[in-house]
Amino acid sequence: MNGDARLAALRDRAREWGDQFRAAAPELDRDPDAVHRYLDLPGVRHLSTYGTPREYGGRPLRVGPCAFEGTGAVEHVVVLEELARGDAGLTLAAPGPSMSGVLVDKLADPAQRAEYYTRIVGEPTWTCFALTEPGHGSDASAMETMLRPGADGRLVLSGRKRYVGNAARAQLAVVFARTGSGPLGVTAVLVDTGCAGYRAEPLDTLGLRGAQLGAVTLDDLPVEPERVLGRHLSPVRRGMWACVQVFNRLRPGVAALALGIAGAAHAYVVEQRPAARGAARDRIEELGHRIEATRSLVLRAAAEVDATGDGHLASAAKARACALAEEVTLAGCELLAPAARASHPLLDKLARDARGVEFMEGTRNIQHLNLFPGLRAGRATG
Amino acid sequence: MSAATGVSAPPGHRRLYAAARDEGPAAALRALLARHGPHALDGGAAGHAVLPEPAGPVDGRVLRHYPPPAGPVILVRRVPDAAPPAPPDPPALLWIRLGLTAGLRTATLDRLGERASGDGTILMHQLVKAQAAEAYAGELELTAHAASLAPAGATTARLRHLHSQITRTDRAWLRLLGAHGFLRTGPGGVAEVSELLADVYLPAEEER
Known part of the structure; x- marks a missing residue:
């Protein structure tokens, strides 16, 4: 089976999972704790161990004759788009490695990996990625x-984080902190959130409520030195460089979430206005074409990250997909007027969710600033 | 005076504009009810109403609650057999939303002007300054256009265009606020209710 057929098979499977996510979306939007009732959905189970290496108990996803190891960005964006088409909130609310796993994969030593993945495969384990600060x-x-450094040979972590997905339900947190000045003074530690000194509270967000973004307080939390991620690497390899590498891998995924939201809004409008004519029909068709175009960019960006680790296309894809999600959901509200948001709770939710992806892994401005060096160097177009 | 520009809300709408800008949606809606009567907001195009709390006896079902600073405001689905009320005064709705945009602008500039970045503030970044100016220019255009509308010129198509552009201007300010604009209890919540007002009270673009 060629690559396109493999991905098509994967997309079909993920779309089935996404349909199940859609049924859960309204409840999760009202009550983020409802995620516990959906842990047995196949899509949630997939996310809960996604990317776990075989040596730690990870098993490839099998779709017909195809096996997917869960290590490639292209595979991941296909799955994420379809799951987000069902519900981006549940996609982000699922337990599993998610963002923290990318950093663990990049930085952790064998002992850290063993501890991390053993917990991931042992039971549904939420993780979070605490970088953003108030x-x-x-x-x-x-x-x-x-x-x-603490008094007893251990380290002490203190500070505040904000807008951290799953912060209040996570059992494991990757927390970024400073050990000194400059880019080499940034490091990340693996924190067991059951430790004294970790406190997290959900924030009242407009959308993506399933993800339960939270505020984290780290109050002199003791950290064993062996929980510093990348401790076996040079400071150059575990500091800002690692951050950049991780974001390069994550951005196509966020773009895929945005694309899923846009696709869901578009499909909903098509379903609600099957007999649209004239300008309305033209507008609906154009939105569909734009979704296809952005999907092409997202897939190319993921392929580039897989091939080279370069993140310029990923930044372009993230910026374009998030703008698209906002535009398609707003257009959907206009096309289903009057009272589209009041009368169509799903569309209202999508319009709120679309605002949330904009801030994940850097706003549009950050993506544009990332993209510009690639533009100058001619890298973004290969 | 709106937007420190020399463009003013019409005298009849200045109080609504100022209430929206300075106190938020709930206060502006209360001012509208005080001026036009207790049923002035009952005429949503599909049978909904957006009302400030406490709303008194509601002839319908409460669908959603919006907390401060946008509220307390509720979205109501009126009982189906209630007599269809007249739609609210369209220019009043427009000036309330423009007042909310002005308040959002102020909140954004205040926040970005206080947040340190490098040797200055986020507001002083060239990229941010350009986007703030772009959003502001859009707001000025909208305000000027709204001020120039004669009653006969306030067609559904024109009103829809103006409200659509208000929404997009607000979204531009919210993007500058970053994740702070995504909190229900912040400026993003105010913009959410502003969008809801347009959603509920504007008629459809065309017959379907």
Whole structure:
């Protein structure tokens, strides 16, 4: 089976899972704790161990004759788009490695990996990725959370994080902190959230409510030195460089979530207005074409990340997909007027969710700033 | 005076504009009810109403609650057999939303002007300054256009265009606020209710 057919088979499977997500969406939007009632959905089970290496008990996803190891960005964006088409909230609310797994995969030593993945495969385990801070957003250079030597040979973590997905339900957290000044003074630690000193509270967000973004307080939390991720690597390899590499891998995934939201809104409008004529029909068709175009970019960006680790296309894809999600959901509301948001709770939810992906892994401005060096170097177009 | 520009809301709508800008949606809707009577917001195009709380006896079912600073505001689905009320005064709705945009602008500039970045503030980044100016120019255009509308010129198509552009201007400000604009209890919640007002009270673009 060629690559396109493999991905088509994967997409079909993920779309089935996404349909199940859609049924759960309204409840999760009202009550984020409802995620516990959906842990047996196949899509949630897939996410809960996604990317776990075989040596730690990970098993490839089998679709017909095809096996998917869960290590490639292209596979991941196909799955994420379809799941988000069902519900981006549940996609983000699922337990599993999610963002933290990318960093663990990049930085962890064998003992850290063993501990992390053993817990992931042992039972549904939520993880979170705590980088953003109240005063500085995700600007790692301005980070204030500190990791200092303690009195007993251990380290002490203190600071505040904000807008951290699954923060209040996570059992494991990857927390970024500063050990010194400059780009080499940034590091990440694996934190067991059951430790004294970790406190997280959900934030009242407009959308993506299943993800339960939260505020984290780290109050002199003790950290064993062996829980510093990348401790076997040079500071160059575990600091800002690692952040950049992780974001390059994550951005196509966020773009796929945005694409899923846009696709869901478009499909809903098509379903609600099957007899649209004239300008309305033209507008609906154009939105569909734009979704196809952005999907092409997202897939290319993922392929580029898989091939080279380069993130310029990923930034372009993330910026375009998030803008598209916002535009398609707004257009959907206009096309189903009057009272589209009041009368169509699903569309209302999609319009709210679309606002949320904009802020994940860097706003549009950040993506544009990332893209510009690629533009100058001619890298973005190969 | 709106947007410090020399463009003013018409005298009859200045109070609504100021209430929306300075106090938020609930206060502006209360001002509208005080001026036009207790049923002035009952005429949503598909049978809904957006009402400030406490709303008194509601002839319908409460679908959603919106907390401060946008509220307390409720979305109501009126009982199907209730007599269809007149739609609310379209220019009043427009000026309330423009007032909310002005409040969102102020909140954004205040926040970005306080947040340190490098040797200055986020607001002083060239990229941010350009986007703030772009959003502001859009707001000025909208305000000027709204101020120039004669009653006969306030067609459904024109009103829909104006409200659509208000929504997009608000979204531009919210993007500058980052994740802070995604909280229900912040400026993003105000923009959400502003969008809901347009959603509920504007008629459809065309017959289907």
